[in-house]
Amino acid sequence: MxxxxxxxxxxxxxxxxxxxxxxxxxxxxxxxxxxxxxxxxxxxxxxxxxxxxxxxxxxxxxxxxxxxxxxxxxxxxxxxxxxxxxxxxxxxxxxxxxxxxxxxxxxxxxxxxxxxxxxxxxxxxxxxxxxxxxxxxxxxxxxxxxxxxxxxxxxxxxxxxxxxxxxxxxxxxxPGQTEAFAVPAFAMQIARIEAGLAQPVIRVGNLDARRDxxxxxxxxxxxxxxxxxxxxxxxxxxxxxxxxxSWRMGDILDLLLARSSAKIVTEQEPLRLRPSDLPCIxxxxxxxxxxxxxxxxHPFEDTLAAVLEDCRARVAQA
Ligand SMILES: Nc1nc2c(ncn2[C@@H]2O[C@H](COP(=O)(O)OP(=O)(O)O[C@H]3O[C@H](CO)[C@@H](O)[C@H](O)[C@@H]3O)[C@@H](O)[C@H]2O)c(=O)[nH]1
Incomplete structure (x- = not known):
């Protein structure tokens, strides 16, 4: 082939x-x-x-x-x-x-x-x-x-x-996905906060959306x-x-945050909200x-852990 x-x-x-x-x-x-x-x-x-x-x-x-x-x-x-x-x-x-x-x-x-x-x-x-x-x-x-x-x-x-x-x-x-997508967008922010490179505030879009x-x-x-x-x-x-x-995006964020010992608050950023976003897929x-x-x-919780580890490595290398 x-x-x-x-x-x-x-x-x-x-x-x-x-x-x-x-x-x-x-x-x-x-x-x-x-x-x-x-x-x-x-x-x-x-x-x-x-x-x-x-x-x-x-x-x-x-x-x-x-x-x-x-x-x-x-x-x-x-x-x-x-x-x-x-x-x-x-x-x-x-x-x-x-x-x-x-x-x-x-x-x-x-x-x-x-x-x-x-x-x-x-x-x-x-x-x-x-x-x-x-x-x-x-x-x-x-x-x-x-x-x-x-x-x-x-x-x-x-x-x-x-x-x-x-x-x-x-x-x-x-691992390897860019920050244009929600999961690495969340995980990179956590990794930067853990490394002391950002304030302990994670900026997010629509956390009520549910995705498969x-x-x-x-x-x-x-x-x-x-x-x-x-x-x-x-x-x-x-x-x-x-x-x-289907996973609620807010629950995905919580799973990522649970893997970090940093104290982080969540803030909605209007720029991350879409003009139209389907509630559930x-x-x-x-x-x-x-x-x-x-x-x-591949259990999705393991995938999330791998993305966070990858983001920590990317931040450490930057
Ligand atoms: N990108 C992004 N999305 C966020 C954020 N906060 C919340 N969201 C929400 O998280 C959900 C998933 O967003 P993405 O990860 O950007 O993926 P997508 O727009 O659903 O599209 C992906 O899936 C499609 C298949 O269902 C793919 O076709 C597409 O290429 C992409 O991988 C959306 O409801 C989005 O509004 C954020 O900070 N960034």
């Missing part, structure tokens, strides 16, 4: 490499690409590939002749996606279409494993029920609507022969299992990757469990 990964040098890429090696075997050939490229501790070297450049994408697919593309390249943080919607459309929708068309032209047997988002269900989450893959897509912001548009476009292209797996991962975290969280390794395992089992999948299959449990991943043979196996 030859796997081409886009956006490989982001948060999830190294975890996917590790999962591919564990689940698909060490003989798997991995081509790591990203917009910037350059040396990378896990991949050795990452090749430059801007997914918005249709010609470059055609060239990369023709050269590597991948059996699978795992498309991670994205504007992953909602704030960044919202700040430049035109760019978000270009990357999420243009990037996915460039890859799909290059595969249809140059490597028609290749599977495109598209990393969408559980946020595509948007308003549909308001029922409070776990969201399965048949739930109406009702995205509420630029991030989610562009992920939904790309996901739907690939579904339509499957009618022209594209073999795609449309992944809809729910929230995930782990997984360890990033469980998410990466699902992508690798899609590669491994692709020959048994229908050529256009959608998978939610979720735990089925929880996913139903029954299909992934059944067809991919996937199940999460």
């Amino acid at each position: 030859r796997v081409l990964i886009t956006g490989a040098n982001g948060f999830v890429g190294p975890y996917v490499l590790d999962a591919l090696r564990r689940i698909c075997g060490h003989e798997i050939a991995v081509a790591a690409t990203s917009k910037d490229g350059g040396p990378h501790p896990a991949f050795g070297q990452v090749e430059v590939l801007d997914v918005t450049d249709a010609t470059a994408v055609q060239d990369a697919v023709a050269r590597h002749r991948p059996t699978h593309v795992i498309h991670l390249a994205a504007v992953a943080a909602l704030g960044a996606a919202q700040a430049d919607p035109r760019n978000t459309w270009r990357i999420h929708v243009g990037g996915a279409l460039n890859l799909a068309n290059a595969i249809l032209d140059k490597a028609p047997d290749c599977w495109l494993i598209h990393v969408g988002s559980g946020l595509v269900y948007g308003e549909s989450a308001k029922t409070g029920r776990p969201l399965d893959e048949n739930t109406l897509l009702a995205p509420i912001d630029d991030y989610a609507v562009t992920k939904a548009a790309a996901d739907l476009a690939l579904g339509a292209l499957s009618r022209q022969g594209l073999k795609c797996v449309r992944m809809r991962p729910f929230n995930h975290t782990g 969280f997984l360890d990033v390794r469980d998410i990466a395992n699902a992508y690798a299992r899609a590669v491994l089992t692709s020959r048994d999948l229908a050529p256009n299959t959608i998978f939610n990757i979720a735990s089925g449990v 929880v996913g139903d991943a029954t299909r992934a469990r059944t067809l991919l043979g996937w199940a999460p196996d």
Whole structure:
């Protein structure tokens, strides 16, 4: 198997490499690409590939002749996606279409494993029920609507022969994630306070939101299992990757604070509040469990402990 990964040098890429090696075997050939490229501790070297450049994408697919593309390249943080919607459309929708068309032209047997988002269900989450893959897509912001548009476009292209797996991962975290996301945003502030680098005040956004969280390794395992089992999948299959449990953000913060001996007070910062924030999201991943043979196996409390340790190490190194 030859796997081409886009956006490989982001948060999830190294975890996917590790999962591919564990689940698909060490003989798997991995081509790591990203917009910037350059040396990378896990991949050795990452090749430059801007997914918005249709010609470059055609060239990369023709050269590597991948059996699978795992498309991670994205504007992953909602704030960044919202700040430049035109760019978000270009990357999420243009990037996915460039890859799909290059595969249809140059490597028609290749599977495109598209990393969408559980946020595509948007308003549909308001029922409070776990969201399965048949739930109406009702995205509420630029991030989610562009992920939904790309996901739907690939579904339509499957009618022209594209073999795609449309992944809809729910929230995930782990060591290495940036402070643009809630868990490392909380943990980095705790680490800075513990190191005496900040006042003992942690600034937060909406703590009443409830999100379905997984360890990033469980998410990466699902992508690798899609590669491994692709020959048994229908050529256009959608998978939610979720735990089925929703965590209140305030409870996540409390678990992190319980791991610190520092006396810390919490303060809401208006800038961290979103114009629209879904109150509760929880996913139903029954299909992934059944067809991919996937199940999460990292307790979330352990993941939180690992994120806090990683943040302490990052602060100590800074
Ligand atoms: N980022 C951030 N979020 C905060 C904060 N305080 C509270 N929150 C709340 O914490 C929740 C989670 O926010 P994020 O960690 O930023 O994740 P997200 O916006 O839900 O999106 C993540 O999950 C999606 C799948 O469900 C992914 O598609 C997306 O890329 C990202 O990983 C949101 O309800 C947000 O309002 C804070 O200081 N920072």
